[in-house]
Amino acid sequence: MxxxxxxxxxxxxxxxxxxxxxxxxxxxxxxxxxxxxxxxxxxxxxxxxxxxxxxxxxxxxxxxxxxxxxxxxxxxxxxxxxxxxxxxxxxxxxxxxxxxxxxxxxxKRGEVAAHVASAVPLTKAQADSLAATLKTAFGSTVTVETVVDPSLLGGLVVKVGSRMVDSSLKTKLQHLKLAMKGVG
CATH class of the missing domain: 1.10.520.20 (N-terminal domain of the delta subunit of the F1F0-ATP synthase)
Structure with missing residues (x-):
């Protein structure tokens, strides 16, 4: 279907x-x-x-x-x-x-959902800290849904609505690889 x-x-x-x-x-x-x-x-x-x-x-x-x-x-x-x-x-x-x-x-509750991918599971304290930071940034309550993606190697990928912040080590390495190609 x-x-x-x-x-x-x-x-x-x-x-x-x-x-x-x-x-x-x-x-x-x-x-x-x-x-x-x-x-x-x-x-x-x-x-x-x-x-x-x-x-x-x-x-x-x-x-x-x-x-x-x-x-x-x-x-x-x-x-x-x-x-x-x-x-x-x-x-x-x-x-x-x-x-x-x-x-x-x-x-209905005025909440915003954040989808967070991390290389390792987030602790409760880390998830709460992230939710508090996102609440400050977006001005409303944020519910954090986490998934583990070992391919990220480290860091986080945070998606809130149409916005995405990718601070993963995988992406940083890909950018470095592209920059190195331009040098040679």
Whole structure:
């Protein structure tokens, strides 16, 4: 399925879930459930296969997602939403739905999302310090999402909206290599 179509489906489902959660006063609970679900998707190849598999029936996906919701202790709104997504054969869109929901929530709260790539995992203190620095620079609360990219060798690549700051050692070495080519 084309990524534009997935984006449209994800936005539609995220908007519906967001509106329901807002009406029921459970935005924080649903956001916490979705953040936990996002972490599960990142950590478990089996879970990713479950949501992506066209071979599994609606019933099998529904039973699996219901069991997961119960064992994870998800709230009723999140559990029902996941059951609906399974019944409608839309679990494969789940990562995009989660991202769309969290973007909506951040926009409502006036938060800005920063995507940070580092060569090694950031400590809690480093992530907090980075968030404080970004808050000063952008004038609003910044949520920091980190990923580890060992190819960077050192330093950080920070993306906030359309802005990017690349202070990675990899990029600095590439610039040095280009400068050296110009000398010879």
């Amino acid at each position: 084309p990524s534009e179509t997935i984006g449209v489906i994800a936005d539609r489902y995220a908007a519906a879930l967001f509106d329901l959660a807002e009406t029921q006063g459970s935005l924080d609970r649903v956001a916490a459930d979705l953040a936990a679900l996002k972490a599960m998707l990142k950590e478990s190849a089996d879970f990713r296969r479950l949501i992506d598999s066209p071979v599994l029936s609606r019933g099998d996906q529904g039973k699996a997602i219901a069991a997961l919701s119960a064992s994870a202790g998800f709230g009723p709104l999140t559990a029902n939403f996941l059951g609906l997504a399974a019944n409608n054969r839309r679990l494969f869109v789940l990562p995009a739905i989660i991202d769309a929901f969290l973007r909506r929530l951040a926009a």
